[in-house]
Amino acid sequence: GENVEQHPSTLSVQEGDSAVIKCTYSDSASNYFPWYKQELGKRPQLIIDIRSNVGEKKDQRIAVTLNKTAKHFSLHITETQPEDSAVYFCAASTGGGADGLTFGKGTHLIIQP
């Protein structure tokens, strides 16, 4: 089955700086790559996703890039703000398989004032 590795496990950045979280996946058939944000005590919520026919997708300060050849994808957050502090999970899926999403272990992003 699919295996998703996520790095780093903890990331501390100064407010206003950029943050990058990286994930690799093992199944070359995977074609859907969402990112979820989980604030303390809350449920995970989708913040951005990308499909394998697209190399990059942006939504305001958030962007995701995908390199299918290398089987890795990354989340980029620019101009970080205190409300960006959370745990971020990447995930991968074959996009139609019954087994759904396989998640990475998560990155705890800390925004230092």
Next chain:
Amino acid sequence: EAQVTQNPRYLITVTGKKLTVTCSQNMNHEYMSWYRQDPGLGLRQIYYSMNVEVTDKGDVPEGYKVSRKEKRNFPLILESPSPNQTSLYFCASSPGTGGGTEAFFGQGTRLTVV
């Protein structure tokens, strides 16, 4: 309001006492799943269901049961809970087959087994 609702939010129980965590969604989603979240291990899928009466094991199914008698409900059953099942549990639902679309999560159930 479109949502996934889990109950209870918090539960403390003793080893061996059967319990059920309920999950209900009002979005008419076909796909539902259960995850457990443990520190350093991320979200791991326990069971999933592609439709009524269709369920299958995820990555960590041991010690759990599920049922899908109605489209909106997907309860998680622990027949004989053990301390290693102490965890934060999330139910999720997705349109379609589940893998290629957004998963909507419930608010979570924090279970402690003593």
